[in-house]
Amino acid sequence: MTTDSLPRHIAIIMDGNGRWARARHLPRLAGHQAGAKAVERTIQAAQKKGIAFLTLYAFSTENWSRPKEEIDGLMNLLSQTLTKYTRQAAKENLRLWVSGEREPLPPAILTQVDEAVAQTATHTGLTVNLALNYGAQQEIVHAANAAYAAGEKKLTPETLRNYFYHPDLPDPELIIRTSGEERLSNFLLWQAAYSEFYFTSVLWPDFNETELDKALAAYATRTRRFGGI
Numbered sequence: 001m002t003t004d005s006l007p008r009h010i011a012i013i014m015d016g017n018g019r020w021a022r023a024r025h026l027p028r029l030a031g032h033q034a035g036a037k038a039v040e041r042t043i044q045a046a047q048k049k050g051i052a053f054l055t056l057y058a059f060s061t062e063n064w065s066r067p068k069e070e071i072d073g074l075m076n077l078l079s080q081t082l083t084k085y086t087r088q089a090a091k092e093n094l095r096l097w098v099s100g101e102r103e104p105l106p107p108a109i110l111t112q113v114d115e116a117v118a119q120t121a122t123h124t125g126l127t128v129n130l131a132l133n134y135g136a137q138q139e140i141v142h143a144a145n146a147a148y149a150a151g152e153k154k155l156t157p158e159t160l161r162n163y164f165y166h167p168d169l170p171d172p173e174l175i176i177r178t179s180g181e182e183r184l185s186n187f188l189l190w191q192a193a194y195s196e197f198y199f200t201s202v203l204w205p206d207f208n209e210t211e212l213d214k215a216l217a218a219y220a221t222r223t224r225r226f227g228g229i
């Protein structure tokens with residue numbers, strides 16, 4: 001695969017944990033635990049392939065509507081995953097970024113996230129951008145408010161972008177969604193303007209390097225025209 005046919009930024013909507021668990025007569029949280037293992041595998045695989053940025057949709061602004069028990073379980077799992085990730089990041093030069101709103105995330109999670117981001121800030125390997133309490137409409141409104149507060153008088157697409165959560169994050173060339181759903185669910189609405197989409201019926205806990213290879217192979221066959229000919 002040539003460098004050009006390899007995306008620089010892959011964004012993944014990690015969906016299907018609940019259905020994976022239900023098919024096994026397990027509680028939903030067991031699906032999320034299996035999903036956390038798929039996260040580790042996917043980070044390893046992306047790192048190995050030389051991908052620069054990997055955005056992972058971990059928790060949406062709409063996911064607060066789930067039962068408290070599931071949300072608490074997800075936050076615990078996130079905390080455990082962050083601890084492991086920070087250890088791995090030190091060894092493997094991984095950087096952590098986070099996209100999303102801070103409120104109403106639990107303060108303990110925010111502290112842990114801030115520490116992981118600070119500890120890995122100078123790392124030069126794969127950047128994992130965790131979309132946590134993320135909503136694309138919220139990101140666009142956040143940017144508009146920040147631009148207004150900064151005294152911007154007339155916005156352009158380029159100037160608005162300076163107020164996104166990570167102005168330096170390139171738009172994803174490839175967006176993957178697992179579990180057979182074919183929608184964005186408030187993910188990267190702006191940045192997806194010219195992204196290629198890859199949908200697979202594989203449930204997130206079953207995602208692995210082979211599945212990533214399939215997505216990359218599909219991407220390599222696409223012709224990106226950006227409105228040209």
Ligand code: IPE
Nearest residue numbers: 014015016017018019020058
């Ligand atoms: C994705 O799996 C994980 C999160 C949204 C946190 P789901 O929990 O949405 O799994 P399904 O869609 O119910 O199968």
Ligand code: IPE
Nearest residue numbers: 013014015057058059060185
């Ligand atoms: C999208 O999945 C959010 C994440 C993967 C974190 P959902 O399961 O929340 O999306 P919908 O409700 O099916 O659109």
Ligand code: MG
Nearest residue numbers: 015016017018
């Ligand atoms: Mg879902």
